[in-house]
């Protein structure tokens with residue numbers, strides 16, 4: 672269980688991800704978290720920097736689906752202006768939403784990466800299905816909700832256990 676919390680790759684931000692390298696390794700799809708991965712949890716819309724990055728992602732030949740545990744309104748308001756498909760109330764780390772995202776892209780687990788800022792939802796869920804998992808640092812810790820704060824404490828405890 673603890674091993675499943677470890678991401679395949681750890682970077683500071685999505686902008687540090689080497690898209691070309693992923694492409695060469697055969698990856699074609701990106702399942703990405705929204706809050707604190709793409710923008711801060713309280714930021715309603717994409718930043719110009721993010722919009723430019725998403726454009727590059729598309730040009731590099733990747734499909735993208737946003738998979739978020741957040742509510743419909745938050746996710747749709749963010750994703751619809753970008754014309755990116757999304758799944759809300761995803762109940763990560765359970766598998767259903769990840770599988771659905773793979774079906775939406777018509778890709779297999781082996782062709783898809785998961786990007787997120789939480790080990791207990793994004794990384795655990797992705798690893799369980801054999802997706803390539805990338806952990807980013809959370810964009811803004813200040814805006815996090817109660818459950819995310821609890822998850823952070825559990826992440827810390829898991830890391831401490833793993834270091835033993």
Ligand SMILES: [Mg+2]
Pocket residue numbers: 704705706707708787788789
């Ligand atoms: Mg998040």
